[in-house]
Amino acid sequence: MPLLFTGSLGIDTVETPTGKRDDVIGGSAVYFAYAASFFTPVRLVGAVGDDCPKPMLDVFKGRDIDTAGLEVRQGSKTFRWHGSYVKDLNEAVTVEVDLNVLAERAPKIPDAFLDSRYVFLANTHPALQQQMLGNLKAAKLVVADTMNLWITTERAELVKLLGKIHGLVLNDGEARLLTEKKNLIAAARDVLKMGPKFVVIKKGEHGSMLVSDKDVFVLPAYPADVVVDPTGAGDSFAGGMMGYLATQGTFSPATIKRAMAFGTVVASHTIADFSLGGLQAIDREAIDDRWHQFKQAMSF
Amino acid sequence: MPLLFTGSLGIDTVETPTGKRDDVIGGSAVYFAYAASFFTPVRLVGAVGDDCPKPMLDVFKGRDIDTAGLEVRQGSKTFRWHGSYVKDLNEAVTVEVDLNVLAERAPKIPDAFLDSRYVFLANTHPALQQQMLGNLKAAKLVVADTMNLWITTERAELVKLLGKIHGLVLNDGEARLLTEKKNLIAAARDVLKMGPKFVVIKKGEHGSMLVSDKDVFVLPAYPADVVVDPTGAGDSFAGGMMGYLATQGTFSPATIKRAMAFGTVVASHTIADFSLGGLQAIDREAIDDRWHQFKQAMSF
Numbered sequence: 001m002p003l004l005f006t007g008s009l010g011i012d013t014v015e016t017p018t019g020k021r022d023d024v025i026g027g028s029a030v031y032f033a034y035a036a037s038f039f040t041p042v043r044l045v046g047a048v049g050d051d052c053p054k055p056m057l058d059v060f061k062g063r064d065i066d067t068a069g070l071e072v073r074q075g076s077k078t079f080r081w082h083g084s085y086v087k088d089l090n091e092a093v094t095v096e097v098d099l100n101v102l103a104e105r106a107p108k109i110p111d112a113f114l115d116s117r118y119v120f121l122a123n124t125h126p127a128l129q130q131q132m133l134g135n136l137k138a139a140k141l142v143v144a145d146t147m148n149l150w151i152t153t154e155r156a157e158l159v160k161l162l163g164k165i166h167g168l169v170l171n172d173g174e175a176r177l178l179t180e181k182k183n184l185i186a187a188a189r190d191v192l193k194m195g196p197k198f199v200v201i202k203k204g205e206h207g208s209m210l211v212s213d214k215d216v217f218v219l220p221a222y223p224a225d226v227v228v229d230p231t232g233a234g235d236s237f238a239g240g241m242m243g244y245l246a247t248q249g250t251f252s253p254a255t256i257k258r259a260m261a262f263g264t265v266v267a268s269h270t271i272a273d274f275s276l277g278g279l280q281a282i283d284r285e286a287i288d289d290r291w292h293q294f295k296q297a298m299s300f
Numbered sequence: 301m302p303l304l305f306t307g308s309l310g311i312d313t314v315e316t317p318t319g320k321r322d323d324v325i326g327g328s329a330v331y332f333a334y335a336a337s338f339f340t341p342v343r344l345v346g347a348v349g350d351d352c353p354k355p356m357l358d359v360f361k362g363r364d365i366d367t368a369g370l371e372v373r374q375g376s377k378t379f380r381w382h383g384s385y386v387k388d389l390n391e392a393v394t395v396e397v398d399l400n401v402l403a404e405r406a407p408k409i410p411d412a413f414l415d416s417r418y419v420f421l422a423n424t425h426p427a428l429q430q431q432m433l434g435n436l437k438a439a440k441l442v443v444a445d446t447m448n449l450w451i452t453t454e455r456a457e458l459v460k461l462l463g464k465i466h467g468l469v470l471n472d473g474e475a476r477l478l479t480e481k482k483n484l485i486a487a488a489r490d491v492l493k494m495g496p497k498f499v500v501i502k503k504g505e506h507g508s509m510l511v512s513d514k515d516v517f518v519l520p521a522y523p524a525d526v527v528v529d530p531t532g533a534g535d536s537f538a539g540g541m542m543g544y545l546a547t548q549g550t551f552s553p554a555t556i557k558r559a560m561a562f563g564t565v566v567a568s569h570t571i572a573d574f575s576l577g578g579l580q581a582i583d584r585e586a587i588d589d590r591w592h593q594f595k596q597a598m599s600f
Contacts, residue, residue: 089482182389185525206506207520217597218520220507225485225516257600297517299599300557 002066003246004113005032006045006132007122007235008102009070010079011052013095014274015086018228024275025056027079028122028145031232034276035239035266037063038284040246043116045069047107049077049100059276068110076101089227090204109135118246120238121165123147126157133164141251143167143242151178163195166251169238171202184209185216198256200241202234208260215253219260222268222294229274233267236279240266240287265290302366303546304413305332306345306432307422307535308402309370310379311352313395314574315386318528324575325356327379328422328445331532334576335539335566337363338584340546343416345369347407349377349400359576368410376401389527390504409435418546420538421465423447426457433464441551443467443542451478463495466551469538471502484509485516498556500541502534508560515553519560522568522594529574533567536579540566540587565590 012026029046036042041064048057050072060067077100083092106128119136121129121144129144136142142165150158151174158178162168168191172184179190188199188211198212207220241256241263248255265287272278312326329346336342341364348357350372360367377400383392406428419436421429421444429444436442442465450458451474458478462468468491472484479490488499488511498512507520541556541563548555565587572578 183525183527185523189525203506206503207518209523215597216523216525217600218507218523219600220518220520223485223509223516223518225483225489227483254600261600295600297515300517300519300554300561300595 001118001246001249002041002043002116003036003118003120003242004043004045004109004116004136005029005036005120005122005239005242006069006107006109006124007032008079009046009048009052010081011056012080012231012275013082014229014231015084015095016229016274017086017089019274021229021274025059026081026231026275028235030059030276031235031270031279032120032122032239032242033060033065034063034279035236035263035270036243036246037065038240038266038287039243039262040064040118041066042243043069043113045107045109045113047071047073047076047101047104048079050074052078059280066113069107069113071107073101073104076104083231085230089230092231106132114138117141118242119143120242121145123150126150126154126161130157130161130164141166141245143169145169145238146174148174148177159194162191165196167198167200168196169200169202171204171234175199175201185211198251198253200256200260202237204233208237208264210253210256210260212253212256217253217257217260219257219264220298222264222290224268224271227271228278230271231275232270236270237263237267239263261294262287262291265294301417301546301549302341302343303336303418303420303542304343304345304409304416304436305329305336305420305422305539305542306369306407306409306424307332308379309346309348309352310381311356312380312531312575313382314529314531315384315395316529316574317386317389319574321529321574325359326381326531326575328535330359330576331535331570331579332420332422332539332542333360333365334363334579335536335563335570336543336546337365338540338566338587339543339562340364340418341366342543343369343413345407345409345413347371347373347376347401347404348379350374352378359580366413369407369413371407373401373404376404383531385530389530392531406432414438417441418542419443420542421445423450426450426454426461430457430461430464441466441545443469445469445538446474448474448477459494462491465496467498467500468496469500469502471504471534475499475501485511498551498553500556500560502537504533508537508564510553510556510560512553512556517553517557517560519557519564520598522564522590524568524571527571528578530571531575532570536570537563537567539563561594562587562591565594
């Protein structure tokens with residue numbers, strides 16, 4: 001089933017201990033859509049400026065990604081991010097950021113996308129997330145992401161959003177900030193009380209955790225001995241997870257666990273190269289192979 | 301098969317967000333021996349001073365722990381540690397420490413223990429560790445622990461020790477310090493080059509990792525929503541792991557994985573109460589039940 005995703009597309013400059021890349025494609029939507037498209041058709045909603053080099057958007061060519069919702073906005077500039085992982089591969093230091101088109105009005109969801117049943121609301125203002133969701137009358141599985149900024153400044157809107165979605169994906173620091181609980185399981189249980197049926201906490205190099213009504217599941221990251229560029233790992237994880245879920249038509253804990261393992265494996269490929277290079281180098285078979293190997297390695 | 305363990309016994313004062321306990325039993329040997337004794341007979345080697353309240357040592361009564369190597373040294377004082385986890389449950393702040401008897405000569409290994417085949421050399425000066433090992437002619441599986449102090453000040457002796465043991469258990473910070481590699485898999489592989497057949501890296505709340513010649517295995521911590529007192533978690537993990545290994549007579553990667561899961565489960569009981577309270581509240585059946593539940597929860 002098609003998976004609707006709305007998020008950012010950008011031009012990144014990234015420095016890591018391995019080297020530096022200038023003006024490469026980045027943004028949550030790019031990683032998410034590419035990752036999810038290994039599993040299911042993706043409907044992409046986002047905006048770039050008229051400065052965005054056309055070849056950059058060609059990354060979606062040949063993928064099962066419907067870019068009808070990708071707006072090239074005249075007179076606007078593309079979102080740009082310059083980050084460095086030179087000091088710590090687990091935490092990006094933002095050297096420079098220009099929101100540009102991201103600071104303007106939200107891109108429109110094409111009418112043809114309004115019947116989407118699987119939806120991932122990437123991190124943006126929670127009022128906007130609710131507005132988008134309001135248009136999607138057939139939504140069956142809605143998962144959202146958020147960030148520190150909204151937890152701090154738009155808490156009331158965020159809580160409203162939480163009452164309307166099935167799943168929330170956030171990182172450990174955000175979970176602690178949202179609930180003021182240090183223990184992540186306790187934090188996730190507090191989030192469940194706000195509405196979602198399940199919470200997935202991303203812990204970076206330490207993997208991820210699923211907490212639902214009856215289940216706590218902890219999954220380590222795929223053990224990688226070489227990390228070239230962690231940019232997009234979290235979005236690739238979410239994309240792989242949601243892409244797999246959209247093919248299953250159910251979101252039982254067992255299904256979400258398998259989906260998280262797929263997300264973990266996709267993310268492990270993302271970090272093996274700069275920008276989209278890691279994902280461009282693989283196919284679904286490589287993902288399945290590593291998934292089975294991971295499953296095997298994780299059993300005891 | 302009996303498992304020989306030498307380590308510290310002490311009187312602890314511990315503060316955590318849950319409360320404070322004064323003058324409770326502590327020390328690596330206490331947690332390790334108690335944890336291992338759920339699985340296999342333990343031969344304990346250690347020393348306390350003549351100030352150690354007799355009832356404190358009664359914790360070993362009724363357990364399969366041979367205390368022939370436990371010396372009550374006249375005129376000496378027992379090791380004391382006062383630690384606080386009030387700021388961060390994952391990192392103890394040492395408020396006060398008195399090495400006392402630990403700063404004196406090492407306790408003697410009783411002749412009856414010299415035929416031990418399974419040995420855990422707890423953290424102490426690596427020259428002492430080698431000296432003890434030199435007496436144990438029948439040792440079949442020798443695993444050692446170490447700490448920052450020896451990595452920094454006694455590196456040459458530590459490297460000599462590494463050439464003589466089968467396994468090394470250390471935490472993530474120590475692995476990085478020893479090898480100057482940030483990536484833990486790369487760090488563990490460097491340790492393997494120094495001699496051991498396997499390395500187990502403890503990552504606290506993030507679980508543990510096994511690296512051997514052909515295998516990388518990552519195991520999350522047991523998901524605990526209440527942590528009362530993390531003191532002894534690492535020693536309980538090592539005790540449970542070694543206790544199980546001593547019953548298996550082999551240390552294949554598959555066996556070590558199962559052993560690590562047992563260590564993880566034992567540690568999850570340790571942190572549920574102050575001092576030894578968590579371990580005193582359970583039996584082997586409770587460990588096996590949680591082990592199976594953990595194994596089930598970890599599969600996807």
